Amino acid sequence: MSQTVKAVIARSEGADVELVDILVPDPGPGEAVVKVQSCGVCHTDLHYREGGINDEFPFLLGHEAAGHVEAVGEGVTDVAPGDFVILNWRAVCGQCRACAKGEPQYCFDTHNATQAMTLADGDMAGTPLTPALGIGAFAEKTLVAAGQCTKVDPSADAAAVGLLGCGVMAGYGAAVNTGGVTRGDSIAVIGCGGVGDAAIAGAHIAGATTIIAVDTDPRKLEIAKGFGATHVVDASSEDTVERIRELTGGFGADVVVEAVGLPQTYEQAFYARDLAGTVVLVGVPTPEKEVTLPMIEIFGRGGSLKSSWYGDCLPSRDFPMLVDLYQQGRFDLDAFVTERIGLGDVESAFDKMHSGDVLRSVVMV
Structure with a gap:
């Protein structure tokens, strides 16, 4: 049964982002629903809003995220409800020619959730949303492919380690x-x-x-x-x-x-x-x-x-290692977090990004 949650969307090119209700379906085979705890505001989200990626509006923005797995679909074994995870936008397939050569960090057939999250209300109710980088985490909850979830030490600060999901890892x-x-x-x-x-x-x-x-x-x-x-x-x-x-x-x-x-x-x-x-x-x-x-x-x-591309990373290898370095005090991920904001503050975070006033604004959900 679908859940209604708050989320930030870009409805049309160049328009201010909006905080709206969306529907998140139950996870299907190979999918997971993640309760988002934090999500960094990245330039890529601004590129989506400005139409610089493609024109598949409306976009569900946000992708540098960490949170807890709430539910998983059939066949998912690598993560389970309750796991603390960092989301990634390159869930490797394990079968393409790059994976077959033992180079999954170059996977040519990465995948995302197959079901769509949709707008919940108004004239556009039921409209499928395009999640930024296949994640869409400026939301209370999001639906992703289970392979996009990388389990890490739950004692780590979500605001800091979530940034490994894109910019810091890159x-x-x-x-x-x-x-x-x-x-x-x-x-x-x-x-x-x-x-x-x-x-x-x-x-x-x-x-x-x-x-x-x-x-x-x-x-x-x-x-x-x-x-x-x-x-x-x-x-x-x-x-x-x-x-x-x-x-x-x-x-x-x-x-x-x-x-x-x-x-x-x-x-x-x-x-x-x-x-x-x-x-x-x-x-x-x-x-x-x-x-x-x-x-x-x-x-x-x-x-x-x-x-x-994405720092040629393999999330299952690199995320836990970098979180360990952070926990040891050898990689200061906290220094990347300039401010912690709410879901309703994304548009003002874009303004601060333009002026160079922040290294990273991080939405705390």
Whole structure:
């Protein structure tokens, strides 16, 4: 039997979000209903509202979430009612060619719940909702594929560990999983929002000795130091490429993470890496963005140009490990939480995001 719960939707492109009643069905085979405890406000949610992802309105927003499993459907064995879980948007299939090669972090056939959550009231009652990244967690409860639930230590603070569901995992994984940063390496991170700061924190945990934060906002650069940056570059007044080279003995960084998603910052990343170094694109570009590089430079510099999708993570492997690091005091997830807000405060959180006043607003349900 369906349940009626409060949730935040984007009804049409560019319109303010609304707090409405929605219907959440009982879980079917392979599905789970999760009582949401916390959900971070991510730029991706704003992209959905602005029509930057697709036009499948109305959207049920929210995806950086943690909560407790309330009910599971037939065939679900990995989680059970009462489990404390972080939600992920890449439930691996276990059968595609990536999974068959033992690389499930690249699964090409990830899945979501098959049933739809719907609007409960008004002229549009019964209208199916499109959940952001297949999750839709700006809600009291949400329906997901059971594989989207990763069980972790229930004593962890939901507001902090829920952020592993997207931005923090993307940044940490870009540096560690995709970039392969390790002991003694140098890394530069261009763009010091939540994703960039997570890349800095990941590099620090991995043992990088030179960690360079690059941004145009002095406030963000100061925050980056707290996550482990050893040097900062103010791109509004300094030549990013030359400064990174100066800080790495004239050579460039072993790894450069681009966490902005713009052609000009990607070009800076390309030229700021050492010979045989690695560039990792984790900033999400809009579809019209293009970059042009001389092929002789691509060939002559060697190394790797990579993109990092969700930090190339495997939630079942990475979430519990990172929660353990958090519990040990080695990964300060609390520092990403700027404020705790209610479901009715999402629109104002978007405004604060635009002005750069928050690292993460976290909805507490």
